[in-house]
Amino acid sequence: MKQTSIIDIISPVMVGPSSSHTAGAIRLGLLARNIYHEVPDKVTFKLYNSFARTGKGHGTDKGLLAGVLGLNVDDTRIKDIFNSDIAKSIEYEFQYLDDFNRHPNAVDFIFEGRRNMKVSGNSVGAGEIEITKIDDFSVSLTGKYNTLVLFYKDVPHMIARVTNSIHVNIASFHCDRSAKGQDASMCICLDGEVSQKVIDFLYMLDDVYMIRYIEKLES
Amino acid sequence: MEKNISTFDELREACAVSGKQIWEIIQTQEAEFAEVSVDEIRRLVKRSLDAMKESIKSGLKSKEMSISGMCGDDCDRLQKRYEKENSLFGRTFEKITTYALAVIEENLRMGKIAACPTAGSCAIVPSVLIGVSEDLGISEEEQINALITAGVVGRIVSNKVALAGAVAGCQAECGVASAMSAAALTQMRGGNIDQILNAVALALKNLLGLTCDPVCGLVEIPCVKRNPFLAIHAVTASELALADIKSKIPLDEVVDALEQTGTLMSPMLKESSQAGLATTKTALDLKEKLFK
Numbered sequence: 001m002k003q004t005s006i007i008d009i010i011s012p013v014m015v016g017p018s019s020s021h022t023a024g025a026i027r028l029g030l031l032a033r034n035i036y037h038e039v040p041d042k043v044t045f046k047l048y049n050s051f052a053r054t055g056k057g058h059g060t061d062k063g064l065l066a067g068v069l070g071l072n073v074d075d076t077r078i079k080d081i082f083n084s085d086i087a088k089s090i091e092y093e094f095q096y097l098d099d100f101n102r103h104p105n106a107v108d109f110i111f112e113g114r115r116n117m118k119v120s121g122n123s124v125g126a127g128e129i130e131i132t133k134i135d136d137f138s139v140s141l142t143g144k145y146n147t148l149v150l151f152y153k154d155v156p157h158m159i160a161r162v163t164n165s166i167h168v169n170i171a172s173f174h175c176d177r178s179a180k181g182q183d184a185s186m187c188i189c190l191d192g193e194v195s196q197k198v199i200d201f202l203y204m205l206d207d208v209y210m211i212r213y214i215e216k217l218e219s
Numbered sequence: 220m221e222k223n224i225s226t227f228d229e230l231r232e233a234c235a236v237s238g239k240q241i242w243e244i245i246q247t248q249e250a251e252f253a254e255v256s257v258d259e260i261r262r263l264v265k266r267s268l269d270a271m272k273e274s275i276k277s278g279l280k281s282k283e284m285s286i287s288g289m290c291g292d293d294c295d296r297l298q299k300r301y302e303k304e305n306s307l308f309g310r311t312f313e314k315i316t317t318y319a320l321a322v323i324e325e326n327l328r329m330g331k332i333a334a335c336p337t338a339g340s341c342a343i344v345p346s347v348l349i350g351v352s353e354d355l356g357i358s359e360e361e362q363i364n365a366l367i368t369a370g371v372v373g374r375i376v377s378n379k380v381a382l383a384g385a386v387a388g389c390q391a392e393c394g395v396a397s398a399m400s401a402a403a404l405t406q407m408r409g410g411n412i413d414q415i416l417n418a419v420a421l422a423l424k425n426l427l428g429l430t431c432d433p434v435c436g437l438v439e440i441p442c443v444k445r446n447p448f449l450a451i452h453a454v455t456a457s458e459l460a461l462a463d464i465k466s467k468i469p470l471d472e473v474v475d476a477l478e479q480t481g482t483l484m485s486p487m488l489k490e491s492s493q494a495g496l497a498t499t500k501t502a503l504d505l506k507e508k509l510f511k
Contacts, residue, residue, distance in 0.1 A: 004377055006370030007251055007263045008333045009399075013270040014327030017285070017438040019338045027272070054436035057287045057509065059329050074270075079329040125383050126337065 001132060011045050014073040017075040020105055021058035022053065026078065027217055029067015031131055031143045032109040032119040032212045040113040043068055048106040049202030052096035064107060068092075072218065073127070114121070137185035141173045143217035145189035148199075153207035165201055168192040183209075205215040227416055227470040230371065234412045240320045241402075241412060242367040242395050264363050264370070267333040271345035272354045275418030278321025285327040287509055290439045294320035311354045315454065319346035319447035328440055336382045336395055340437045342446040343396035344369055347453050348403050353481070357407050365403035372402045372419050373455035380478045384490035387481025387495050390405065393427035393442075393449045394477070400453035401460070409460050422456035427473075427480050429486035432495030434502040435509050441496055 014023040033128035045064050047055050055061055059078070065080040069086050081087050099106075120133035121141075127212040131141035134149065138170045139148055148166070152158055155175045163170065177184035194213060203211045224230050224244075250257045274439035280299065286449055297320055301313045312481035322342035326332045332341045348369070352464050353360050373382065376395050380387045401418035410418070426449070435441035466473065 004374050005253060006245060006367060006374050007260070007267075009265045009373035009377065009382075010264065010366060010370045012266060013331060013333050014338065015329045015331050016338050016341070017329065019334050022329070022338070023334070050436065052509070057435065057437040057439075059286060064331070069461070074331055076331050079322055125385060126380070126487075127334070 001018060012073055013078060013125070015078050018058045019127040020123045020125050021060045022063050022173060023073045023127040024031050024105065024125075025051070025055075025058075025060045025107070025126065026062030026067040026071070026073045027125060027129045027143055028107055028121045028131070029064045029109075030037065030070070030072070030217055031067075031129065031214070032111075033068050033070060035119050035131065035134060035141075035149070035212055036109075036117050037212060038114060040068075040090055040111040040181045042093070042112040044093045044095065044108075044110040044112075046095045046108040046110070047107075048097050048104075049101045050104040051107055052098065055096070064074050064109075065092055068109065104185070106186075134185070136178065137183075138145055138174075138176045139185060139187040140172070141187065141214065143191075145171050145191070146193055146216050147190065147214045148186070148188040148194060148201065148202075149187075149212045149214060150186040150208055151210040152184055152186070152205075154179075154181050154210070155207050158184070158207065159186065160187060161205055162186060162202060165197075165198055166190070166194060223252070224371075225375065226417070227375055227474070230375065231412060231416060232423050235246075235282070240364070241371060241406070242364040243437055244314060245297060245371045250337055260367075264366050267360075268348075268355075268362055268366055270331060270333040271335070272349060274322045274325045274330060275318050275345060275349060276490070277330055278325035279317065280462055281325065281328065281330075281442050285324075285437070285439055286329075287435065287439060287506065289300070289437070290327055290441070290443045291324050291355070291363050293443065294324050297367055304453075309349060312454075314350035314354065315346045315450050316447040316470075318350045319343065320443070322346060324445040325442065327437075332441045335369075336399070337384075337392045339384065339433075339442045340389075340393040340396035340446065340449075342482045343393060343450045343453065344403065346447070346450045347400040348407075355407070355500055356377075361407060365407045368406050368415065369399035369403040376423075376474055379474050380481055384433075385476070386489065387443070388397040388429055388484045388489050390423075390426050390477055391430040391481060393430065393445050394423060394429050397426060397449040397453045397456070398422040401456040402449060404428065404457040405460055408457065408461060410457070413465075414460045414463065417465050418460035419481045420468065420470040421459055421464070422453055423470075423473050423477060424466060424468065425456075430483070430484065430495055431490045432488055432497045433490065433492055434497050434499075435506045437490040440502070461487065464507050
């Protein structure tokens with residue numbers, strides 16, 4: 001059985017009013033920020049369904065922006081984020097959409113800057129989140145584990161080459177590709193930490209286009 | 220390592236075998252599972268307790284409205300009443316109800332709270348735990364012990380039912396918060412383990428079927444006022460339990476009933492705002508004004 005802690009029951013300490021629509025939004029923003037890994041020039045937030053309809057009243061828009069700017073779930077500056085100096089560093093825009101093929105609390109982050117990137121995710125309840133897509137690759141990131149994400153060319157032995165160099169227990173493993181021999185992605189959730197040396201080594205592997213080491217979020 | 224305690228019967232048994240209190244057993248077990256010290260577990264519990272105290276303090280001082288403008292100034296109203304007039308039940312009742320409004324209103328104005336177990340039910344445990352502690356002179360260590368016991372009550376229920384209105388209605392949010400508070404209160408007043416678990420059963424039993432039908436889909440109506448109501452509900456459960464009044468249905472079976480009730484509850488009444496208070500004429504008018 002999945003182990004819940006009493007600490008999960010009596011926390012998080014967060015700014016209100018909703019764990020799914022506020023804390024979840026902030027955590028999605030934080031994780032998207034870790035994935036993009038640079039300061040963007042502009043972020044467009046596409047909010048879907050319940051996020052779009054009740055987001056304003058729950059401060060979902062403020063939460064998403066605050067997360068992208070690196071503010072944590074208990075940061076009381078979030079309430080006034082639109083007027084704060086921190087928010088002046090980037091350009092941002094919100095779009096409110098209905099799409100019933102998407103999760104009730106879904107969001108896309110469209111990052112523009114030195115490189116462009118689209119990150120999609122859902123707030124799945126009680127502050128829990130999942131990032132489901134980076135650009136066109138499906139991934140599975142919850143912020144609960146340190147995670148390695150690799151984009152690479154779909155060639156034989158790639159998984160073995162990567163996992164052989166990680167000396168940490170793997171909690172979950174998720175692969176996807178656009179087509180045989182084309183672009184592919186790997187998403188590896190880890191029980192421990194990976195050193196910069198390992199990350200550098202992986203990046204040097206043939207056929208690896210991009211690598212991200214995404215640290216888990218504070219609980 | 221000991222087996223994880225997943226039912227209330229197992230918890231009662233573990234207490235009986237070891238002769239220890241609920242919080243003693245649980246803090247040790249939590250530390251073992253997380254591979255940290257007991258002190259670290261208590262530090263994390265204190266972090267929530269401190270956030271609760273802070274949220275009471277800031278909530279009492281503010282009457283800023285929520286983003287929607289529907290709620291936010293009721294705590295101020297209640298405080299003004301108690302400045303002029305005493306409540307029927309004395310000072311502790313006044314504290315619990317005003318603290319509950321203070322915290323839940325702080326939540327809706329995007330203030331800092333401890334979700335316990337959720338944001339929409341975040342005022343029930345702090346108002347009871349802290350309001351009573353102040354009046355009875357309960358030490359911080361004992362407050363931490365009480366919050367550990369409240370936490371394990373929520374944890375054991377959550378083994379069977381997700382603590383989310385969208386899954387099982389408000390019985391699983393404010394209902395469970397009230398049961399957690401009843402446990403904390405009964406322990407702080409010196410109740411034994413049977414009395415603590417009976418308080419939980421009595422509180423939960425009387426909230427079965429509570430729906431989640433928020434107006435405009437926001438954590439405001441009826442959530443704000445429900446928090447002080449269910450805080451006092453916890454006191455009633457604790458008072459009965461301290462008199463050795465027993466729930467005729469054992470606690471684990473009450474939890475089963477809660478799970479079944481949650482499953483049978485229409486999805487229209489589970490945080491989707493498709494029925495109940497959310498679709499009354501006035502609620503629909505408010506919605507139109509808000510989202511025009």
